[in-house]
Amino acid sequence: MRNEILTFFLFIAFASCSNSPTDVKMADSYPPIYPDYIGVTVPVGIAPLNFNFLDEDIDGIDVVAKGSKSGELHVNGDWADFEIGTWHKLTENNRGGKITFTVCVEKNSQWTQYKDFDVYVSNETLDEWGLTYRRIAPGYEKGGDMGIYQRSISTFDEYAIVTKTLVPGFCMNCHTANRTNPNRATMQIRGEGGGTMLLKDGELEFIDTKIPETKAAGSYSYWHPNGNYCAISTNSVHQAFFTGRGQRLEVFHTFSDVEIWDVRSNQLILSPLLRTEDLEIFPAFSHDGKWLYYSTSKSCNVPYEYDKVKCSICRIAFDAERGMLGEQVDTLLNGPSTGLSYTLVRPSYDGRWLMYTVSGRGNFPVCQDDADLWLMDMRTGECKELKMLNSKWAESFHNWSGNSHWFVYSSKKDDGLYARLYISSINSKGEVTKPFLLPQRNPRKYYREMMQSYNVPDFTKTQVEIDAHEFRRKLLESKREKVKVKSK
Numbered sequence: 001m002r003n004e005i006l007t008f009f010l011f012i013a014f015a016s017c018s019n020s021p022t023d024v025k026m027a028d029s030y031p032p033i034y035p036d037y038i039g040v041t042v043p044v045g046i047a048p049l050n051f052n053f054l055d056e057d058i059d060g061i062d063v064v065a066k067g068s069k070s071g072e073l074h075v076n077g078d079w080a081d082f083e084i085g086t087w088h089k090l091t092e093n094n095r096g097g098k099i100t101f102t103v104c105v106e107k108n109s110q111w112t113q114y115k116d117f118d119v120y121v122s123n124e125t126l127d128e129w130g131l132t133y134r135r136i137a138p139g140y141e142k143g144g145d146m147g148i149y150q151r152s153i154s155t156f157d158e159y160a161i162v163t164k165t166l167v168p169g170f171c172m173n174c175h176t177a178n179r180t181n182p183n184r185a186t187m188q189i190r191g192e193g194g195g196t197m198l199l200k201d202g203e204l205e206f207i208d209t210k211i212p213e214t215k216a217a218g219s220y221s222y223w224h225p226n227g228n229y230c231a232i233s234t235n236s237v238h239q240a241f242f243t244g245r246g247q248r249l250e251v252f253h254t255f256s257d258v259e260i261w262d263v264r265s266n267q268l269i270l271s272p273l274l275r276t277e278d279l280e281i282f283p284a285f286s287h288d289g290k291w292l293y294y295s296t297s298k299s300c301n302v303p304y305e306y307d308k309v310k311c312s313i314c315r316i317a318f319d320a321e322r323g324m325l326g327e328q329v330d331t332l333l334n335g336p337s338t339g340l341s342y343t344l345v346r347p348s349y350d351g352r353w354l355m356y357t358v359s360g361r362g363n364f365p366v367c368q369d370d371a372d373l374w375l376m377d378m379r380t381g382e383c384k385e386l387k388m389l390n391s392k393w394a395e396s397f398h399n400w401s402g403n404s405h406w407f408v409y410s411s412k413k414d415d416g417l418y419a420r421l422y423i424s425s426i427n428s429k430g431e432v433t434k435p436f437l438l439p440q441r442n443p444r445k446y447y448r449e450m451m452q453s454y455n456v457p458d459f460t461k462t463q464v465e466i467d468a469h470e471f472r473r474k475l476l477e478s479k480r481e482k483v484k485v486k487s488k
Helices: 002-017 084-093 443-450 468-476
Strands: 060-067 072-077 098-107 110-113 117-121 130-136 146-152 158-163 171-178 181-190 195-200 203-208 218-223 229-241 249-262 267-269 279-285 291-297 312-319 324-333 341-347 353-359 372-377 383-385 395-400 406-411 420-425 453-460
Touching (some): 130 171, 146 171, 181 229, 218 279, 279 341, 341 395, 372 395, 406 453, 420 453
Parallel strands (some): 249 279
Antiparallel strands (some): 130 453, 181 195, 249 267, 279 291, 312 324, 341 353, 353 372, 372 383
């Protein structure tokens, strides 16, 4: 009797999982799916592009994914859920080709087949192991629900690096690796007893970067390609809230300077050109380390004159052998003259492109709904908006892959509230592909229930190795080595 009951339930389970389309009605439109993966370009080995049907009131979905060169996958269930290993093989077999998806949906016992759509598999590799980012809930207090995480881009596996449960009461941000290589990394821990974490070839320590000459601890940072220097900005960050409808939050700085930190001698290289009454912020070295880019804006009476903050993009020469900054500042994009604000400069590691954000005001673009991504061709100086990426919501916090063929950025385009991660590629003409949302096992369930924003995303060449116990112990120790100012 038990065997008969077991056989009966196995038959029912098999039948429910094998509900193939019959008497199919054809639709003259693409399937409304979430995320929108129609026409995107992906690298070989990316995590499966699982998707949901937008209409939740369906009986089931049937998907066939067929490679233009070889291979085919078939899934049937509540959402398109591809097995990781077979998906990877399908992308590998169709490098430089495409995968065509046939989607059928059953609702009220009627099957409907939608127009096929393609996903293109790039010839350009994405060699990094994964991504690092901060996830933070929409709170506005120090030590809220936040953490620094890393995520494999070939699977759905996510690992915590540092979270508030490890160091409650602290704010962790501005984590920066050396051009996707975490053998050199910094992270700022704010709060009483905080400090600047320095990870150097496996050795972890906390440094006190707040001295009388800097007025504040280091925050936004960027590594020199040789790994001996790290450019940091020191600033005072504040928040103001709008009343009524419209924008919720304005983030502003009352002062901001830029210095270069020699991590070998623990000395700061200062220049009066980067410590003016203006606000210098968001430093970034050029691909060869010979230039330091940054944004700067005139000092305003913030928050009352918040709409007058217009950032320019500038650069200054840097001699790594002598550890010296140049004596002249070049302005590449002038904010006050155009009435716009240019921030978050990110040079590609091959020296070809300069990606940055453009907004109507401010020096914290993730809080500006009109923030968009733009691109400068370093060969010609030509600038253009990356319209394929931009939306009516904020796009910002972008970083390059090691080979400069891919980049990641955060966007609020999904719902206007939460910043999520998108990946796109770029060719030699500066043309970018349609971005794809970071894949999740069950995308709708994951993104609808997470209720956190991603920010400061970056690729990581290898998995980040930080001993959580050592991190906590050294952070809570009162012993801190202070930075010194390098004498001329």
